[in-house]
Amino acid sequence: MEASDQRALFDQMVLIRTFEEAILREYHADKSPAFDIGAGLIPGEMHLSAGQEPVAAGVCAHLTTDDAVTATHRPHHFAIAHGVDLDAMTAEIFGRVDGLGKGRGGHMHLFDPATHFSCSGIIAEGYPAAAGQALAFKKRGTDQVAVAVTGEGATNAGGFHEAVNLAALWKLPVVFVVEDNDWGISVPRAASTPVDSNADRAAAYGIPGVRVEDNDVEAVYDAAGEAVARARAGGGPTLLEVHTLRLWGHFEGDAQGYRPDLETVPAKDPIPAYEALLREQGALDDAAVEAAHKSAQDAVETAIAFAKASAEPDAGSVRDYVFA
Template sequence: MSTTTPAPSVQGLEPEVRLGLYSSMVLVRTFEEAILREYHADKGPGFDIGKGLVPGEMHLAAGEEPVSAGVCAHLTANDAVTATHRPHHFAIAHGMALRPMAAEIFGRTSGLGRGRGGHMHLFDPDTHFSCSGIIAEGYPPALGMAFAFTRRGSDAIAVAVTGEGAANQGAFHESLNLAALWNLPVVFVVEDNDWGISVPRSASTSIPNNADRAAAYGIPGHRVEGNDVDDVHEVAGRAVARARAGEGPSLIEVHTVRMWGHFEGDAQGYRPDLAEVGDRDPIPAYEDRLRSAGVLDDEQIARIRADATERVEDAITFAKGSPEPDPAEAGMYVFAEEAQS
């Protein structure tokens, strides 16, 4: 059986570590609030998803910042992360540069994929980061990277992130099985935000705790309750250390919260908890705890928020000022091009 970590339970984290966790969450939220602003600025009248500076769907992760901050605090740029269609929090927490990330979201040529991937298909070789709009797609590639790290004799690891709905996909189970069989350095992370799009977990999954599924593959499973970043940090630290030491994979499930819609424009009529969801915001809750612990004060909060705003607005300005792809070049980077003699 898996173990469950209630919140709050962690004592003794260094103040610098906790400030780093808080700063990471604030930067993510600041970035997503800016994307939210730009996304909705010109979608009307009538909310046309194809209009505006940021066309297409948009999936934001407000409320899920403790997962990315707690996990990525243990990673280096040599470690790989594969994320979901809701990827910004993990991309930022793992160190992705904000300018090319924002430019990719805006569909500009200075973006990570030259504006061709958009927000669900961020790919960054510098931080070994990738994501996909396909459910559970990131789990198998994480195995490949972990296998490559092992063959190279590196202590780098892979982190594979998905939502609780994807734990019913074949790729999820196949990946856990193979990672356990080959003793690969992978940390599997499940973000349980209670909703698979509009379907509650209780209507789609036969057990209430996906971390229990780890036992079927002979690996440790841990569920973190309370959406608490200190607890995520503690559990993730053990799993990452285990992977680096060559002791194999682990599965972590975090009970988090999706504060906004599955996608922007989602009316969320299926949610009975909308009136209370704001009270579950993890950032002011953590801020209050750090104040009480004497780790954070008004001056530090203002400085951290101002720094986040400056960095984010710089990235947004860069993205808006970058050129759009030339339609005549739509076929480029799709097929290999022969070198001209």
């Protein structure tokens, strides 16, 4: 891999982490002295993607905004990597009128037609939607690709199997991505799933299945590149599972008492590990690292300021944009 590509992956991961750290800060800023999930500038649940940056960076490096991405209830890393406008996305998370959904969706319901990005709080919901997008692309005769992302816990849901089955049958241009962070909320994967790798399930549908270990961004990049190229060329879907890492809780406020590995988690952080590797290879130096962090910090703080300056929706408009 070229050093410029490696630096681009590093920069993307730094931007994502900087954003999640800022949302973490703003989310908790006014929820004390006693944590109240409904209080503050960002009320409601919050699922942050720290530790899972390699998946989004490696996959989305091969996509354009003409391609479609459907993400999960933990969506920020894929939204950022796919090019969703940072200001509008942040305003939506804050519930403001300048947000992607005019402040009505919040962080689990980010919809951006400009980049064909969507996400949902419903487990495995994005898989059938991505199959539908891929079917549309195929009927139009374009080379667009759909990417569907879910967690390993959702691979036991009906939507997962129905979508993979249909996409395989019709050879749709879709890449199914599974983020295996070891925990389906508080349930370890071994307690819910009888196979060691969900990539093995691809064989049941006659499609390629690939598992990437160690949260390795370059291995994700390579595997995703092959899967996206195959889809664009009419070769049909691929099931790609990445063994990644959830650095923080399932949601903010999660005490994680169920998790025996907490002491070892910080040492597995993929960003300092990748920085060290690139420094060793000569692809990064102090100036490049500093530039990456400064660029990310500037963009993120601008987005936070934009969101805070945006107005809250008028309560009188509560009936707008609903069917009945």
